[in-house]
Amino acid sequence: MSALPDNPANALHGWRLRVYTIIFEADTRAGRWFDQVLIACILLSVAVVMADSVPALGAHYHRAFQVAEWIFTVLFTLEYLARLATVQRPLRYATSFFGIVDLLALLPTYLALLLPGAHALIDVRVLRLLRIFRVFKLSAYVVEYRSLAHALRASRRKIVVFISGVLMIVLVMGTVMYVVEGPENGFTSIPTAVYWAITTMTTVGFGDITPRTELGRFFSSAMMLLGWGTLAVPTGIVTAEMAAQRFSSPTTLPTPTTRTCHECLTEGHLPEALHCHHCGAHLPPWQHEPGGQGHP
Known part of the structure; x- marks a missing residue:
């Protein structure tokens, strides 16, 4: 400019x-x-x-x-x-x-x-x-903050794709659990079932809604295991961007x-x-x- x-x-x-x-x-x-x-x-x-x-x-x-x-x-x-x-x-x-x-x-x-x-x-x-x-005088931390912000900005498209995939999974699994469990077990609507799928996949598990049937528990176990796997994806994306940035940038940066x-x-x-x-x-x-x- x-x-x-x-x-x-x-x-x-x-x-x-x-x-x-x-x-x-x-x-x-x-x-x-x-x-x-x-x-x-x-x-x-x-x-x-x-x-x-x-x-x-x-x-x-x-x-x-x-x-x-x-x-x-x-x-x-x-x-x-x-x-x-x-x-x-x-x-x-x-x-x-x-x-x-x-x-x-x-x-x-x-x-x-x-x-x-x-x-x-x-x-x-x-x-x-x-x-x-x-x-x-924590300028070194400011530089690291800018490095992290740059890595997040560079990987934003990958993160958007990842979140979109997760949203599709919880939507499908929430719908399946609504059909399997039904309103009598607390899954009163598809949005409520999607809420359960989100809390389960993110390993939060509030416990206010729990599956009662054997098939529902099977799907719930699969969601929990899938949640452990998905936690590593955004971390790996950002870490890869930070590593690439570190190798492509000078080892010493001027102090602002x-x-x-x-x-x-x-x-x-x-x-x-x-x-x-x-x-x-x-x-x-x-x-x-x-x-x-x-x-x-």
């Missing part, structure tokens, strides 16, 4: 650039401290909600839990507004994955004013811990940083990168501490 034209009027500078570097990047000391404090607050806020759901604790400390919950919500609200105020394109951030997660982390507390009990949904804040990969593009908010650029690898926009100078992550 061609580089986006630079607009000096919209370029970040002054306090917006400083706050942006602290909030969105973690290669400076202030940025690392900010994200570490943020992660601690997320963990504490989730712990408060979980503790409040325990009857013994909620009965004695409900008021304290409510106060703590509102304190965390106000802090996260200020953080969310600061993110909107410092990015070049607030709407793009608000509709991004992390932007939506950040907003969902705020809404339950406010919704609880109208819908009691909605505050329990605050546990969605745990998704914000995905930032831990860049805060604690938390440097983000001001246009599209994509991070993971190399220290020497001049343009965004996603949208092609010009990258600002890399803000970092000497000897920090990605520093040669």
Whole structure:
């Protein structure tokens, strides 16, 4: 993609650039401290909600839990507004994955004013811990995550074919079990029988529906054995793709940083990168501490 034209009027500078570097990047000391404090607050806020759901604790400390919950919500609200105020394109951030997660982390507390009990949904804040990969310099894990994502994307057609085959098997076996067992043994309809076939083939086996006849048990045993075999298929597909990718890629990969593009908010650029690898926009100078992550 061609580089986006630079607009000096919209370029970040002054306090917006400083706050942006602290909030969105973690290669400076202030940025690392900010994200570490943020992660601690997320963990504490989730712990408060979980503790409040325990009857013994909620009965004695409900008021304290409510106060703590509102304190965390106000802090996260200020953080969310600061993110909107410092990015070049607030709407793009608000509709991004992390932007939506950040907003969902705020809404339950406010919704609880109208819908009691909605505050329990605050546990969605745990998704914000995905930032831990860049805060604690776990760049190697990010590279492995991208490798796994690439393997899944490369093998998606094979997985779709496999799932289609499994769906046909459970549909046929569910229909057979509906005919063999019948409504009197719990197989009240073909969809119910297909549900049984899925739980049996995936080796989950809830036990709420079980075959009663000898022929039904025979088919059930065959489904269980078939389930053991099918578990290895998707694993082998993805593993083969990962092995092929590992042999075709260099043994050592450059370490990405938390440097983000001001246009599209994509991070993971190399220290020497001049343009965004996603949208092609010009990258600002890399803000970092000497000897920090990605520093040669």
